Amino acid sequence: MNKQDPLGRVVATELKPSTPHQFHFWTARESPIGIGAIVRVEENGRVVYGVVTDGFAYSDLMTPMHAVIGADGDPVAAGAEATVRAEIRLFTAAVLRQMPEEPLQPVPLGSVWLASDADVVLALRMDAYAGGDRPTGIPVGLYAAGGLESPVYLDCDFLLGPEAAHLNITGVSGLATKTSAVEFLLSSIFQTFPTHKGSVAAVCFNVKGPDLCFLDQGASLSEEDERQYARLGLLPEPFQDVHYYAPLKPDGVNLNSLRTNEALAANTEPLVWGLREVLDYAEVVLNRDDIDAKADAFIDFLAERVVGREYHDEMLRGKPFHVQSFADLDEFFRSIFDFMEAMGRGSEVWRTHHVATIRKVRNRLSNISTRSKGLVTDDGASNDLPWGRFDDRSVHVIDVAGLDPLAQDLVFARVVSKLREHLERRDLGVDHVVVFVDELNKYAPADGPDTYVRKMLVDLSERGRYLGLVLFSAQQFRSQVQRRVVGNAGTGIYGRMDTDELAMPAYGTISAATKIKLATLPKGELMLRHPHFTQPIFVKFPRPPVLNSREGIERFPPAAELPFPDAVARQMRRLDRRVSSEAVRELIDGRRDDDVRRALAATRRERPADPFAFFTACLGRRVLSEVPAPRRGIPALKHADDAYGG
């Protein structure tokens, strides 16, 4: 059959009529048409594009009984009939586009062709944005059917705003579809996001294992992958400007991350926050029962009047408080409690705050520094993302995989809030930021309490596009995510799906055949919804150009957890390769761990020209210990007349 020959013909009956949104066509038995194929119908100057959503095959057999009779009840004989029954391949297609658009009419009963490259562009309305002087197309994958292969583009105005925004990916775990798709799409965005649309950066939360730990390391791709990259007009290169942030372990010096290989240390740094950073987001880490009007008022009092300021209260103590850290805050609380105890019975209120409220807030806040030890420091020194200095096409990965869920919430809430604040002030350094969050069902569950994080995600999904703050989210079960969050995602990607999930009402608009295809989708293929596409489209995409987690861990195995002196030495060497580990170990020998940690944090924060000298200065003069001489005892008085004296 010639490629220009029609593959089928539209048929319409009273029971299965053609409508403006759906039509049916038959093909030869051996046609290359399958679920998801894009077809073109032409008749009398009218062109209709459709995507195949269902398929049927049946013969002229009226009842199975006739098949049994014809084979004398022998299934073997049934397959050996001299003549095969007449049969039909009947397909149902959903209309993608009609040309002309008006008047909108039922699909004509014309011939059906498989869509060519040019047809795919028109069918998906990509002609409006993928070409011209100022194209806004972002390659997302290849549509393939019947030996044809056409690039499919997303409109960045509808992916990163301002027209629509956000992207949600759903699919079962273990097939690497979700992570791979995001990595590939981010690479595509970074390579093709048009300069006239401004600058873009990405902030990714690594929430499990080493998923996103090797974005700066190139993968060895197959020829087929490289061919697909070429077809999409992309270069298979890893991200060039990647920064990793990971909290420390409770020892305060080892990184709480799987990206601890020495070879990757150059762009991996600790994420450390102090009291100020945490207190602004206290609501995140306090559960619903904790947050009442009284506790809220006291936290506000601390934030507004005490933390980071000079607070003076003669009743508590003579000298003013300078609360900079959790340690300072604890001292402040102790002063309050000492004062109230000194006041005795009857004084249960301090500055209108009841002692029970004060105790509750103290317990909860000190709990934060305990549960988030490594992320939150007692000493107030912080190491944070480069707010205001984000570079175009930079990726910032925050590894929270090893953190307590409470601390994860804290990180997530603070980072997103800071991004929003800076984007509102237009001083982040870039115009658009893509925030990637995996396991969205954990942060914005459909059921459960309305947490701060969930409220923030809803707000982000509803208003973020005006700011250039774009949420790329992923989860295994879309139905378990807050509807407003996924509903606001202009673009939806579906990898292989669980059949139970597909049985949920949310997937009611997807045909049974498409569901079957989704349930058996191979790695590297996905279904795509986008505002320009009136129907979901299946595309395949190449392997992302970066190491996957398994390869990354094999090539860059995590360094063993080091003893305290060695871990400090490694961090110092990260700041200055000339620093000798031996010198660091010798310097900190005999020092208190807290002092070392404090000096290290200060060095990290200041990034001085000579880190070792600065570190040494911060440690201060060594206070030599000396062993006091044993005190001489006072000799006992002896009385001769004492009958019991010795």
Next chain:
Amino acid sequence: MNFDAIRRAVRLQGLTPASVLPEASGGRLEEAAIRPARLTEGEALQTIAIGRGEEWPGSVAYLDGIQRSEILGYAGSAPLFGATLAAAVRERHERRLLTVLEARKSVVLGRPAALAAAGDSISALETIPLPDTEPGHPLRDLLNAGEAVDQSRGALEIVVGNQYRDRCQGWLVVDGALSVSPRWAADPRMVAISKSHSILPFEGADLEQYLRLPCGHRSSVYAPASRSLAPVRAWGLRLWPWEGKDLLYGLVRVEVAPENGISEQANTISRWIMTDRAPVSAPDRRWDRLLYGMYSVEQYLKARG
């Protein structure tokens, strides 16, 4: 009234109960008759087991035709009829049937006076005059028209069959009789299968034996007492068990050229036909005698309008 109890009583009386008169098994009922045939295989009528079915050797094709007629109007009291006739050959390739030949035509039938009265309105179509030797009677004309359409369709089938034979020497199975054409009657690669039994070849005990052939059995070969001058050989063949249904159920008459009328060839051809029982041609109500190949030709012609 439910006659099941009567059927049981009939059986107890030693009779053969029946429940279904096979569709179109009678052919033209007005022609129903016994025309004693001459046995050409053995001295007495035999019931012969044919053995297991076999596939047709080489290519096989099926020829059939359809007709559709309707009344167009009246010239006075004389009706004018329109008829569409079609015939086609479908050939089996790799177990699939493909149309290789097709012919179609439309005709107008009526008494000569009625045709003349229609004038230019039917000038584009072939006309077939109906007999006008008797006084006009619309229902008699209807019967005559039916007969004429049958003949015309038969003629069209002969044309198509001959065209096929001119281009292919494979086996050709036709619906009805070979004796309608001397060429067909002499063709050693043609087989006709008749579903109707308006003319039966035996009487008395032989007829009873003929009509009670078990499934997978044939009668002795005989030379039908045909009205046509083309001699052929024929035998009865039971395709499906008739017990509990009707004597004519699953019974076909097979016609072949005389040279195929020897015992061994009759058995072989019968085995080929038995293989063609499946797939059954249901939902056609004649499926017990209608081969799927024939059914396929009819469906094709009907689908083409």
